[in-house]
Amino acid sequence: MIARGFRFKLDPTPEQDALLRQFAGVCRLVYNLALEQRATWDRKHRIGYVGQAAELTRLRAEFDWIRAVYVSCQQQALRDLDQAFQNFFAGRASYPQPRKRGLNDSFRFPGREVETKRLNAKWSAVRLPKLGWVKFRDTRPMQGTLKNATVSLDATGWHVSFAREIAHDARAPCPGRVGIDRGVATALALSTGEMLRFPETLERIELHKRKAQKVVARRKRGSNRRRRAQARVSRLQARQARIRRDFHHRVALDIARRFGVAVLEDLNTRGMTASARGTVDEPGRKVRQKAGLNRVILNASWHQFATILAYKMEERGGQVVTVPARFTSQTCAACDVVDARSRESQARFVCVSCGHTDHADINAAIVIKRRANSALLDVEGLHQRPYEASTGRDLTVSENPRP
Numbered sequence: 001m002i003a004r005g006f007r008f009k010l011d012p013t014p015e016q017d018a019l020l021r022q023f024a025g026v027c028r029l030v031y032n033l034a035l036e037q038r039a040t041w042d043r044k045h046r047i048g049y050v051g052q053a054a055e056l057t058r059l060r061a062e063f064d065w066i067r068a069v070y071v072s073c074q075q076q077a078l079r080d081l082d083q084a085f086q087n088f089f090a091g092r093a094s095y096p097q098p099r100k101r102g103l104n105d106s107f108r109f110p111g112r113e114v115e116t117k118r119l120n121a122k123w124s125a126v127r128l129p130k131l132g133w134v135k136f137r138d139t140r141p142m143q144g145t146l147k148n149a150t151v152s153l154d155a156t157g158w159h160v161s162f163a164r165e166i167a168h169d170a171r172a173p174c175p176g177r178v179g180i181d182r183g184v185a186t187a188l189a190l191s192t193g194e195m196l197r198f199p200e201t202l203e204r205i206e207l208h209k210r211k212a213q214k215v216v217a218r219r220k221r222g223s224n225r226r227r228r229a230q231a232r233v234s235r236l237q238a239r240q241a242r243i244r245r246d247f248h249h250r251v252a253l254d255i256a257r258r259f260g261v262a263v264l265e266d267l268n269t270r271g272m273t274a275s276a277r278g279t280v281d282e283p284g285r286k287v288r289q290k291a292g293l294n295r296v297i298l299n300a301s302w303h304q305f306a307t308i309l310a311y312k313m314e315e316r317g318g319q320v321v322t323v324p325a326r327f328t329s330q331t332c333a334a335c336d337v338v339d340a341r342s343r344e345s346q347a348r349f350v351c352v353s354c355g356h357t358d359h360a361d362i363n364a365a366i367v368i369k370r371r372a373n374s375a376l377l378d379v380e381g382l383h384q385r386p387y388e389a390s391t392g393r394d395l396t397v398s399e400n401p402r403p
Helices: 014-045 049-062 071-089 201-218 224-258 287-300 302-315 360-371
Strands: 002-011 106-110 115-118 123-128 132-137 145-154 157-166 177-182 188-190 261-265 319-323 348-350 357-359
Touching (some): 014 071, 014 106, 014 145, 049 071, 123 145, 177 360, 188 360, 201 224, 224 302
Parallel strands (some): 261 319
Antiparallel strands (some): 002 157, 123 132, 145 157
8 A cells, every 4th residue: 555645726715715724724733732731741741642632522612613613624734743742752853843734735635534526627626624615626536445534824825735556566576777967057867877857847937936036125014014024025936846846756656667776975965054144152153154054945845856756666576775975976987086176167077097088077977876886785785885886885875975
């Protein structure tokens, strides 16, 4: 069984829009109250989901505006908090933070309480308890068993995501292997020689977004005109995110169909995008330039691509292998000599030892592919040991690897 999500754009009526906002606000309040209660009393009283669910019943009996929101949505918020604390204590996540309006406008229904029906070729409707039938734009057929439905609000409006469980038989993986270098100037470079860039639409939207941000800076804080200008910036950012996500989905699907093993660098994105501001006593250098580089790296969404590629490869019987990122941009793909002088520019690689010439990103992708030697895969076949067989060199990643 595999879990897949199907996300659609909702088209609520004005009355339904008001109810959706009320649902999101109350669920956010319940989450924050439960978080505050745990932070204050958990060490003494061992508060968990069961105890807080019982207190939720008493809270609903006392306040009509809380009782007006469907109880399962509030219980799901408590379950989210309980899972967040489990992840924190297991070391998988940081301490849970309060949910904020404008960032966490969402709530969830169990699948058994949700029903869908087809209206015509383009539209369908979903029945949500206490909300009734809400139309949504049906863009693709759904499969599997419905587990839950999440309603969320972003800059473009309300959406519904159906989490479904699908019976799946993994096919035999393809025999090929490909190395992938994730970059800034070029989004993705493959060891086959392909260079994939984001659509030019992103650059045009970026220009519009910068102009819109300048408008925001000129508006008076707290005014309606400033809020409208901020909403325009948010819509442009949301559109950019959708374009990048669509690009990653299309590229990952094509790679998963053609290759059985995809090799990626084990990049520490958080460390690479750390601020260069420094401290008061020891201020950093070139802070604005580093901030611009950080913004470009984050906009490339390297982690998002790796996540999408991993599940698409797994669905088709393949796997994603990660290898150390150390010196991949300085290693010659022809003779394995490591020399920083070989990297003449952002795009040009000329080996100072053998004279091999190639695009720097393509050369790095070939090096990445070679580091994933099948004889050195661990038992689970998920990660590459930090050693390269062709040269016998130790490739253990340092604390601050330089890709």
